[in-house]
Amino acid sequence: MRLPSLNPRSIAFRLIVAVLAVELLSAVLVVFLSYGYERHIHFRAFDIALHGRVDSILGAVQDAEDPPQDNVMLVQPDLHLPPDDIYQVYDANSRLLGRSANWQGVPPDFSAPPRGQFTRMTVNGRHYRVLLFNASRIIDVAEPGGGKLRRFTILYGAPTEHVWHAINGAVEFYAAGNLLLLLVTGPLIAWLLHRGLLPLRQLAALAALVSVDSWQFSPPANARLTPELAPLTQAIENVLQRLERSFVQQRTFVSDAAHELKTAVAVIKSSLQLLGMKRRTAAEYQAGLERCLADSLRLEEIVAKMLTLAREESGVAALEPQPGADMAESLRQTVAQLETVAALRGVQVEVAAPAPGACAVPMAAEDCSLLLSNLLLNALQHSLPGSAVEVRLAQQAEAVELQIQDHGEGIDPAALPHVFDRFYRGDPSRARATGGTGLGLAICKAITERAGGSIALTSEPGPDLPNQGTTVTVRLPLAREALASQSLSPPPSA
C-alpha cells in the first residue's frame, strides 16, 4: 500500500490532519467526561460505604454499666473496620467515647460542618474523606424505663487514595483507548483517502497522456458520474478541444505558409536557373532579371501579409486598449488612394458615407485603412469594366455598417464558404490575373473579429443579373469613447 506523500500542501494530508484533530478533541472531551462520571460514581459508592461504617460504629456504642454516671462507651473490639480508616466518637457533651488508633490528638471542630457533611482532611500525611454524623440512638432498651435517647457525634474518615486510583485508572483507560484509536485511524484514514482519491489520480494519469501528437483524452466513465470529478473532466475536455483546434489551425497555417513560400522561392529559383541554362542576349537577361525582381516582390508581399495576418490574429495585441479609428476619414483616404486603380480598370466608385469624424470604430487607424483598402481593391479587381462599385458606410445605434458591392463575375457558391480561409483563392486564374496572395480576406476577417465585429460575403454569380456581383458586409461596434462623447459634443471634423 502506497500512502499519499506527507506534503503539507496535499489535500490528503490536510484532511488527515483535520480528522485527527477532531478525533483528538473528542478524545479529550471523552476523557474529561469520563473523569467527571467516574468521580461521581466512585465517590457515591464511597460515601455509602462511609455511612455503612458509621452505622456499624453507632452499633458498637454500649452502656458503660457504671450506674452512677450512666455513661456510654464504644466497644471497639466488636468493630471490624478497614484498618486505614479513622474515626472519633463523641457524646452529646463532646466527651470522646473512642477513636481509631491511627487518629491521635486532633481536636475536631465539628461544630462548623453541619450534620451529614463531608470534609476533607489530611491525617498522618494521608488524604481522608471524613463524614461528620450526628446520630441519636436509644441505648439500654432492656433497662427499666425503656432506656433513653442519646446523641452522638461520629467523625468517620476513609482514605481517598484508592478511590482516586480507581478514577484515574478508568480515565487512563479511556485516554489510552482513544490514543490507540487515533493511532489506528490515522493510517486507516490515509489509506481510505488514498483509495478514495484513486479516480482523481486516474484522471490525472489519462490527462498526462495527452500530447501535441495525440489529443485523445478518454476519461473513465465514472469520472463523468462523480460530482467532484465531472466539472474537472469537462474542463479538461474543453481545454483540450480548444487547444487542439488552435494547434490544428496553427499547423495548417504553417503548412499553407510553407507551401506558399516554397512555391514562391521555387519560382525565383527556376527563373534564375532558366536564365542560366543557355547563353542569352542582353535583352533576354534584362527581361529575365525583371521577372526575377517581380517574383521577389511577390514573395515579399506574401511574407508581409503573413506577418500582418499573424499580428492581427495574435490574441496578445487584442488586450491593448484600441483607439477609435475614424472610419469615414479612412474611407475617404482609401478611395482617394485607389482612384487610379479604379480609373485604370474603368470602374466607378460610388461612396455613400457620413462626413469624416463619424463612425469611430475600436481599431488602430492603420488596421482600418488596411481593411478598407483590401476590401475595396478586391471589389475593383473583380469588377467588370464600366461597372460601378458601391460603398455604403452608415452609423447605427451602437454599430457601424460598411457595405462594398461590386458588379463583377461573382463567386462560385461552392467557393463562398472558403473565401475567408487563408491562402484560399476562389478561382486560380482570377487570382493569377490579380496577383492575389489568398490572404487579403483572411486579414480582413482577423481585423474585423479583433475589433469585435463581423464580416460576411454574399454573391450572385452569373451574368446579366441586375444585382450580379459580390457584396461584402462589415459590422463593427462603435468605439467606446465615441459612444461616450456622442451626446456631449459634436466630433471635430477633419
Added chain:
Amino acid sequence: MRVLLVEDEVRLADNLAAALRDGPGFAVDWAEDGQMGDDCACNRCYDLIVLDLMLPKLDGLSVLKRLRGRQDATPVLILTAKDGADSIIQLLNAGADDYLAKPFDLGELIARAKALIRRGKGAAHPALKVGSLELNTLEQTVRRDGIFVELSPTEYHILEYLMHRPRVIVSKRELLEHLYDYNWEHHSNVIEAHVSNLRKKLDADLPEPTPVIETMRGRGYRLAPELPPDQNEGQ
C-alpha cells in the same frame, strides 16, 4: 517527347515549360488546375506527367489516383511543397514514380524527367543503341557506325522516339502527339518531310545506304535497321 505539366502557379509553370522545351526539347502542355490536368491526361499522348500536389478544383493526389485507376502507366513526377515521409510514402503508393520537393533545381527536374521517360520506355541507360545507330539522350547526339550525324531538333526527337520503340510501327499521329504540344497545328505532312530528311542524313555518310526507317504505307514508320532477313519477312 511530350510532357503534361499540371501546376497552378503561373510563373512557375512558365519557367518549367520553358526549361523542358529549351533543355531536352520536350513538347509541353500546361494545365492550370487538377480538373484540366485530368482531362488532358485522358488523351494518353504524354510520355511524362509533371504534377503539382496542391491544385485548385482537384488535388494532385486525386489526379494521380484517377490516372492510375484508368490503367494509365504514364510516368508521373510529383512536385510537392509538403515535407514528411508520410506524404511521400502515400504518393509513391498511389502510383507516383518520383517526386521533387519545392524549391527544386531545374537541372535535377530535367534529369529526373528524362530518366522517367527513359524508364517508361524500358531503357535503363541514357545512351540508346539499335543496330548501328547510337543515340545519346544527354548530349542529344546521334552516331551511325561511330560517325556523328548532324540532325535538326525535330529530326532528333523523331529518331529518339523511334529508337525507344524499335521494330514497332509508330503512326504519324502518334509521332505528332508525342512531339508537339497542344498549341501546335497538327499536319501530318510536316512529319513526312522531317522523316524524309532524317533518312537522308542517316544514310548520307554511308557507302552503301541501307534504310533504317521503313515507311509502312497508311500505318506509319518502323525503325528496323539491319535486321537479319528472316526477321524482315512479312513486310
